[in-house]
Amino acid sequence: MTRDPSPRWLRWPTDESRPRFAYGADYNPEQWPREVWREDVRLMREAGVNIVSLAIFSWARIQPTADSWDFDWLDESMDLLHSGGIAVDLATATASPPPWLSTEHPEILPVNELGQTVWPGARQHWRPTSPVFREHALRLTTAMAERYRDHPALAAWHVSNELGCHNVYDYSEDAARAFRDWLRARYGTVEALNTAWGTDFWAQRYGDFEQVLPPRLAASHPNPTQQLDFKRFSSDALKDHLRAERDVLRRITPDVPVTTNFMVMGETKGMHYADWAAEVDFVSNDHYVLPGPQARDELSFSANLTGNLAGGRPWFLMEHSTSAVNWQPVNVAKREGELARDSLLHVAHGADAVCFFQWRQSAAGAEKYHSAMVPHAGPDSEVFRSVARLGARLDELAEVVGSERRPARAAILFDWESWWASEQDSHPTELLRYRQEALDWYSAFLALGVRADVVHKGASLDSYDLVVAPILHVVPQDLGKELTRFVERGGHLVTTYFSGVVDENDHAWLGGYPGALRDLLGIRIEEFAPLLPAESVTLDDGTVGTLWSDRITVTDPGVDVWATYRDGHLAGRPAITRRALGGGSAAYVSTRLGVEGLSVLLGRLLTAAGVASELPEAARGRVELTVRRAGDVDYWFLINRTDEAVDLSELAGERLAQEAGERPETLAPRGVAVVRRTGPTG
Template sequence: MTAPRTSRFPYAKGPDGARLIGYGADYNPEQWPREVWEEDVRLMRAAGVNVVSLAIFSWARLQPTADTWDLGWLDDVMDLLHAGGIGVDLATATASPPPWLTTAHPEILPVTATGETLWPGARQHWRPTSPVFREHALRLVRELATRYADHPALVAWHVNNELGCHNVYDYSDDAARAFRTWLRHRYTTLESLNHAWGTAFWSQRYSDWEQILPPRLAASHPNPTQQLDFKRFSSDALKDHLLAERDLLRELTPDVPVTTNFMVMPGTKGMDYADWAGEVDFVANDHYVIPGPQDRDELSFSANLTSGISGHRPWFLMEHSTSAVNWQPVNLPKKPGELARDSLLHVAHGADAVCFFQWRQSAAGAEKYHSAMVPHAGEDSALFRDVVELGRTLEALAPIAGSVREPARVAVLFDWDSWWTSEQDSHPTSRLDYHGEALDWYSALLRLGVRADIVPVHRTDLSSYDVVIAPVLHVVPQPLAKELTRYVEGGGHLVTTYFSGVVDENDHIWLGGHPGALRELLGVRIEEFGPLLDGDTVGLDNATTGSLWTDRIEVAAPDVEVLARYRTGLYASRPAVTRRTTGRGSAAYVSTRLGADGLATLLPQLLAPAGVDSELPESARGSVELVVRRDADSRYLFLVNRSEESVPLPGVAGDVLVGRETGDDGIVLAPREVLVLRRSAG
């Protein structure tokens, strides 16, 4: 798989030709009368906007009927934006089919696992595997690409929008046919499929490919490998649609980069973005903060993972919010300073463009209460003044455009197969939260002030990291087990957790005792899992508390060190945390969920063999996040105050790009403030 071609990143350029950080929003002029458009361009210029995403949900306006087109209005908007010095990330507009199409062809509508049709009236009401939808979508793409190929405003193509947000799993007859084709490609023979799916169980053996269906509503738990393969297939089906549009765009406009907006955040696990990343010219992501005790930790985690998906090359923040959204149970506005802090934290993790949904807040429709760069209150508002100020800040950060994130010494592995598989039904517990466990480890590292990279398992050279943390690495094929063993024997320090190494790529148990594929490396053996009931906890002798899970660990090698034992519970006095020294490295196992607080207590002991510690002054650890970007000449230190208190940074120095100049007492970060310093790369 190839890395994203980030040399094709659509940088805005200053008067001197130097790269700028992109700044803008989704722009939906079709929601407004013609006289508003010129006012929009005036305000965009005032705010420092240099790029907008256009025509995302415009199909019904662009093609009013099957045989008519109305693109004159889009011509006008493109011309206005170009005259205002604003580039256009032009959408293919295929995200939501128009009413004439769904009326004429209801067979393009998705079907749920229970056989219900998802009808028009919202968005994304189309089957990824529908040949009828594909035909009409590509006809629209061809029309747009042919018309705007040489328009000077066009800087990038935006395929569809948030692929899979509402239609990732379709159980229709189209999907069934496509699923069988996908399975034939994967397994070649029915014998191989029957083995992989374990169809000797429950009399499920297939004697003809046509007997195979998606995992629709069944009388009991559907075949687990069938479920896993359907998740893999569904991600691939969406990727196939991305490729169909991308290939046509590359044929017609070979010099214009192509992307689509990912959604790297907790609630969107259906798309394997690590697998998609090599198919776009630059990675783009949408992210929205979910309020809660780890909300900004999660923002940092997702931005960090986006960087990992992009190969640590610059990426494009296509959407986030200026303030409140409209789709949460309670939609809280952002506090003063959070608009800038959230935006700059994405930039710290590699975003070279910062865009919002949307430019002007809608007066009608399902998202009319979603914040925008221009709110309902208009130009004379605190929010718009913050938007203008952020534009100035991003202008000051122009020197970092094109720089890359400096690798950390610690990596947290992220694996879509393990996410999908570990949370399936008929498991030891239905309470397991793969993403939550990974986030806990990252939160604990943030509390210690230790920089870490979030990296996809299969896009990663582990040898470049001193410590690799693999939370709930449930799916471990034999090649991955060998790679982890080589990493440890070569001097790396691996940390993994409960329910790791348990199954292979077909969701078959590694026999002989858990943790299966990692048993010899870790030097421990587990005969039976000990999941905990809701509300139950166990104490450890290192003053931490475990929940969700325990293991009955037997030490199976003489060189295993017990770092902590259970103090209470069914396995009291037995090992809870172990570490085995192997070759020049070590492999540690944590058998319970300790949460971010408990992990922050344990982590120094796990990091010690690698000599990893915080680069921040002690007074800032836990309150300030440090992220570093670099180019050939400079290192750019982003210091982000995650707290509601002022934080001193004694001994921290550099040329100030963003933030207040240092005084006689040194740097003090105000609540929610971001400071960006430049130092020599030497």
């Protein structure tokens, strides 16, 4: 991924150049009478807010009809915010088309795989490939840029909003035409497409690109490479829209940075953010805590991946929640300390901006039960007091602003295409979940108190001693060679079941599994042995596997069998192997061990790779450590993962921005400490 050597950040007012975290929220003044607006600015200043995202869903207000514009309310809001010292991340307002546009041009509406129109009534009811929508969206973007290009409050441009959240896959005729153009550009000839898609299977051979359709509802499983290419195309179509709006903004306001909010979280997988990251001036992300036993581990995993998508540079947390959301089956409020802990965990992974959805909790609409900085209860509430305390603490931590994430010695390799391809239909099991396996490994690192970066495929692995590549399903020849070089140079690679199986066209590597990684690992598998939901296998080290098993044959004398199956039809056969190669190694894990089992295995792998925890022993597993660095100064962020106080008396360094009443040698339950360490201690 090529990056601008001079990355741009928020354009703060020139008379306020001191380092500071950006702190704020989405702001929707159009939902409130004007007499509330001045009170909003007063409360923002009280809470330490210095930036808001404005006009995200305002198209219908700004352009009431095709030929009329109303900027008066937005002018007034921009001026009022600026007078209060609050900068604006101004949206292009193109996220949801107004009723007049979808009424006059129903051809902009998406179509699902069943051929059904996705109607207005919610949001994002537009086709990424619609030329009609593109024309109107760019007209609006141009109008916004020309009107506010010189406004002193304008700190950044916010393209659309959560691109692809509801419309990543469109199967319309517009999409079909654009898909064919994308395929022509990718393959050049229909013969090359036939080869890549394996169309001699099921008589799918094409004579012309015009015969190709998106993978709409079919009588059986659609062509798997067609499905994979449609996923690639769909991400590219949204990226193309991002570029189109961005190019308008850069042409009119070249000195104003442009971003858009990614959604690196949970099972949001349709957008290839590693491919998008180079298209914006700085990376932004939205994240919401997902319920479950790994809730905060998932938050950390997502923030970690976002920080690495940003190339280690500061990034913008565009949205998260002060408390409960509205879209989960049961929406649980955050407990004391969790608002600050969640926010500072993103900061620990490199965020220099912390913002919420939204400023004032809506009184009407689908998100009226979504928490906000000012809740329905008003400023006389614990939520608002917590918001204000966080604002003050971020101000006290201002010296951290601009520092970069300090790389770890271990990494988890994350690959969008393996995520897409490994979970397609007609596979050995439908129960496989790519991101969950990656998250389990991450949780195991956290349980051992060892820092690990989450890096995307294509990132350099040279600085890492240990790399875990879970379910690395899609392995083109070049990637297989790069992983081999990594091991030959002394790196330690770990991969898992269903890895190395297919190439970039989703064609199986022949000769036995794990395909492209077979020789590197020194093993061969003739046939997969997936497990039924109620089945499990026990290994001779006492750990238990689920989901998958493999009938492994060791083919290289340098392979050590670290664990065997104790029971079942594979009893006595290898379950975990490790091949030493030069100063490095390549290990294979053939079953899903879960966090507990992976923690046992990972301890051995870390020891073999010479990687250890930097934390005092008493804090390991209880505290997450993340490090940011500026020059010879390290900022250690210590996040309490438990509901009990943790002793930090063995840890050297100066504690910053300590909460009132906290003892310097103790980390409060659900608390966060930031410790400055200089020189040899860094």
